[in-house]
Amino acid sequence: MEIAIIHGQLHKGSTYHISSMLKDRLAEPDSVVHEYFMPADAPGFCMGCFRCIIQGESNCPHADKVQRIAESMISSDVIIIDSPTYCLEMSGQLKTLFDHLGYMWLSHRPRKEMFKKIGVVISTAAGLGAKRVTKSIAKQMFWWGIPKVFKLPVSVSAMSWGDVSDKIKLNATKKVDSLSNLIKRGAGSAKPGFATRFLFSVMRTMQSKNTWNLVDRDHWKSNGWLLKERPWR
Ligand SMILES: Cc1cc2nc3c(=O)[nH]c(=O)nc-3n(C[C@H](O)[C@H](O)[C@H](O)COP(=O)(O)O)c2cc1C
Known part of the structure; x- marks a missing residue:
């Protein structure tokens, strides 16, 4: 794996x-x-130049760093993304990476490899907000076409791992155990549900009339998606 x-x-x-x-x-x-x-491996802040979307992802000023991470995600069976909860949101540095990956949303150039992967999102909070953060990160994965995303929010009642109680650690361990079993059973057989297929079909209609972004349109055309091919088959 x-x-x-x-x-x-x-x-x-x-x-x-x-x-x-x-x-x-x-x-x-x-x-x-x-x-x-x-942020050590992060590409820095998106400059809003639209080059990834209009000219292709290799034209992003931060392409080296973005593509290193994107290629690792594309070749993996399972993608795990985590973040502490900061002010009820994901960390700012993680969001800067997501901004760089907008070009591979379903509305632009999703990668066909994404449509059979398993995603996992983990967030911890002292009290409130981890659930909201996992939902927000899972939304990014959905827009990349990932069909199955597991969410693991944990309220740890602590500012550091050393201060987390044994009871909470045991509870988290049990959740991780059952999640790992689910992932091992599902790896390689995840298939998109109705929401992804429906959105794909809306985007397909849009791309078939697309005269404003030929890089996007060529991507859909060369994958055969404007005809009968589908990324999950
Ligand atoms: C800047 C900042 C903002 C935080 N905001 C929240 C919050 O909105 N809700 C919450 O319950 N905990 C909040 N916390 C606490 C952390 O989410 C919590 O301690 C978490 O487990 C830290 O994870 P880490 O040990 O991986 O850094 C915040 C911590 C920091 C440093």
């Missing part, structure tokens, strides 16, 4: 520890694991 892990933070606190528990359960001796930390 190939796994991409994107940490929305640099430090190794509660969020990192819970993600790492999942990694340890999923990774086999021959697994390839790509691991990135924001």
Whole structure:
């Protein structure tokens, strides 16, 4: 199994520890694991130049850093993204990465490899907000075409992993155990549901009339999606 892990933070606190528990359960001796930390591996801020969308992703001023992460995600079976909850949202540094990946939304140039992957989103909060953060990150994965996304929000009642109670750690461990079993059973067989297929068909209609962004249109055409091909078949 190939796994991409994107940490929305640099430090190794509660969020990192819970993600790492999942990694340890999923990774086999021959697994390839790509691991990135924001902001150390982040591409910096999106400049809003639209070059990725209009001219192609290799024209982004930050293409080197963006494509390193994007290629790891594309080649992986499972993509894990985590973030601590900051002011009821994901970390700012993680959001800057997502801004750079807008070109591969369903509305532009989704990658066909994404339509069979499993996504996992993890967030910890001291009290409130982790659920909202996992939902927000899962939304990004949905727009990349990922058919199955598991969410693991955890309220840790602490500012550091060392201060998390044994009871909460045990509870998190149980959730990670059952999640890893679900992922191992589903890996390779995830298929998009109604919402993705419906949105794909709306975007397909839009792309078939697209005269304003030929890079997008060519992507749909060369994949055969304007005819009978579909990325999940
Ligand atoms: C800037 C900042 C904002 C935070 N905002 C929230 C919040 O909105 N809700 C909450 O319950 N905890 C909040 N916290 C607490 C962290 O989400 C919580 O301690 C989390 O487990 C930290 O994860 P980490 O150990 O991986 O850094 C905040 C912490 C920081 C540093």
